[in-house]
Amino acid sequence: MRCKYGAEDALWDGSLDMSYQQQISLGTKGHGDTQDITGQVAAVVNSSGVKSGIVNIFNIGSTAAVGTIEFEPGLQGDMPAILDKLIPPSSNYGHEQTWHDGNGHSHLQATLLGPSLTVPIADGKLVLGTWQQIFHLECDVRGRQRTVLVTVVGD
Amino acid sequence: MRCKYGAEDALWDGSLDMSYQQQISLGTKGHGDTQDITGQVAAVVNSSGVKSGIVNIFNIGSTAAVGTIEFEPGLQGDMPAILDKLIPPSSNYGHEQTWHDGNGHSHLQATLLGPSLTVPIADGKLVLGTWQQIFHLECDVRGRQRTVLVTVVGD
Amino acid sequence: MRCKYGAEDALWDGSLDMSYQQQISLGTKGHGDTQDITGQVAAVVNSSGVKSGIVNIFNIGSTAAVGTIEFEPGLQGDMPAILDKLIPPSSNYGHEQTWHDGNGHSHLQATLLGPSLTVPIADGKLVLGTWQQIFHLECDVRGRQRTVLVTVVGD
Numbered sequence: 001m002r003c004k005y006g007a008e009d010a011l012w013d014g015s016l017d018m019s020y021q022q023q024i025s026l027g028t029k030g031h032g033d034t035q036d037i038t039g040q041v042a043a044v045v046n047s048s049g050v051k052s053g054i055v056n057i058f059n060i061g062s063t064a065a066v067g068t069i070e071f072e073p074g075l076q077g078d079m080p081a082i083l084d085k086l087i088p089p090s091s092n093y094g095h096e097q098t099w100h101d102g103n104g105h106s107h108l109q110a111t112l113l114g115p116s117l118t119v120p121i122a123d124g125k126l127v128l129g130t131w132q133q134i135f136h137l138e139c140d141v142r143g144r145q146r147t148v149l150v151t152v153v154g155d
Numbered sequence: 156m157r158c159k160y161g162a163e164d165a166l167w168d169g170s171l172d173m174s175y176q177q178q179i180s181l182g183t184k185g186h187g188d189t190q191d192i193t194g195q196v197a198a199v200v201n202s203s204g205v206k207s208g209i210v211n212i213f214n215i216g217s218t219a220a221v222g223t224i225e226f227e228p229g230l231q232g233d234m235p236a237i238l239d240k241l242i243p244p245s246s247n248y249g250h251e252q253t254w255h256d257g258n259g260h261s262h263l264q265a266t267l268l269g270p271s272l273t274v275p276i277a278d279g280k281l282v283l284g285t286w287q288q289i290f291h292l293e294c295d296v297r298g299r300q301r302t303v304l305v306t307v308v309g310d
Numbered sequence: 311m312r313c314k315y316g317a318e319d320a321l322w323d324g325s326l327d328m329s330y331q332q333q334i335s336l337g338t339k340g341h342g343d344t345q346d347i348t349g350q351v352a353a354v355v356n357s358s359g360v361k362s363g364i365v366n367i368f369n370i371g372s373t374a375a376v377g378t379i380e381f382e383p384g385l386q387g388d389m390p391a392i393l394d395k396l397i398p399p400s401s402n403y404g405h406e407q408t409w410h411d412g413n414g415h416s417h418l419q420a421t422l423l424g425p426s427l428t429v430p431i432a433d434g435k436l437v438l439g440t441w442q443q444i445f446h447l448e449c450d451v452r453g454r455q456r457t458v459l460v461t462v463v464g465d
Binding site: 018052053054067068069070072073074075076077078079081082086112113114117118119120121122127128129131132153154155 | 327328329331366368370371372396397403404405406407408409414417418421422424425426428459461463
């Protein structure tokens with residue numbers, strides 16, 4: 001990545017351009033909706049011009065998560081199903097007793113899987129296994145409009 | 156973030172100032188104690204002067220964790236409760252059979268939730284949802300003095 | 311970390327050297343094999359010359375994971391055992407019904423624990439607790455040759 005120079009010539013203004021940020025917008029269909037966002041993250045990495053470094057993928061909000069998985073139809077269903085088995089919907093959560101919005105399990109699932117994923121970049125590309133994709137998982141009980149912020153850091 | 160210049164003038168010494176680090180100290184009350192550390196992390200981001208980039212929040216030690224959650228009283232209790240359900244206290248863990256310190260489940264819970272969280276920074280501020288806070292969870296069986304290291308990288 | 315200058319003299323070419331990357335190769339013995347990779351990650355940090363920043367450790371592939379743990383024999387067995395209890399081998403996963411390769415649980419375990427860990431660097435060294443090590447966990451059902459990519463970002 002290149003330092004920023006003043007407009008006219010080589011007089012460097014002292015600021016550095018070492019990070020690049022872009023949002024991804026996603027519409028989700030509700031609880032358990034799993035989307036492959038690898039292509040969109042790769043496009044941000046490409047736009048950044050960064051050849052070597054890391055990219056952070058962050059779901060803004062407390063009831064959705066990101067991770068990596070082999071994105072095939074079986075696992076697309078298995079992942080939300082195992083989370084529902086481990087952290088089932090229930091009216092017994094303290095969250096429910098206060099808010100009664102039916103998504104206590106959504107919060108807990110999203111916190112456990114996590115909102116943040118960091119993936120390395122080499123040769124200007126995401127480094128992932130052949131069968132490893134970046135996914136977004138909606139944990140909330142209804143469809144939501146989601147913003148995922150992608151931040152590239154490197155050179 | 157600005158490059159460092161030599162003391163006298165514009166003769167740049169070639170070193171870069173692209174990261175900023177500060178510790179947060181926390182006293183915890185024992186197993187399941189959940190604390191909102193968003194304000195403290197935001198203060199470090201502010202001190203760093205970084206406008207765009209990422210911040211890493213890391214619990215030093217193997218029996219506490221960090222994450223994001225809607226920090227309201229219900230979920231503050233639900234999160235440690237679900238971890239205790241999934242990974243209950245037990246004398247059957249191999250860790251217990253060697254060490255007999257009663258915190259085998261603490262280690263496993265902390266490893267599963269994880270000691271490390273990375274959050275993006277935009278416009279000089281943490282990027283989080285309105286109902287999304289950064290929390291620290293004590294998994295150990297007694298109160299501990301904790302150090303969380305906050306590292307900001309960006310420009 | 312230092313900026314890169316042109317070959318002859320102080321004519322800076324404008325590029326920055328703010329990240330450093332190196333692979334770790336690991337042979338694993340199959341499901342539940344847990345290895346301490348702290349020393350190998352520390353060696354990469356040392357080679358990078360970075361004094362302050364972060365290091366990302368990423369398992370390339372969808373059926374292994376990384377994390378931190380007190381790396382002692384008890385927990386080395388407890389961690390894969392608890393994952394097998396939470397996400398047991400089963401032919402009922404959608405993944406199995408399509409692929410019949412017996413590793414549906416491996417994928418789900420690896421996704422839940424996660425392929426990516428970020429650890430801070432201070433004074434040129436990894437910041438970890440005394441009883442906190444970086445581990446690699448093989449979740450697949452057979453031994454595999456693994457590549458872990460270590461990326462250092464900082465100054």
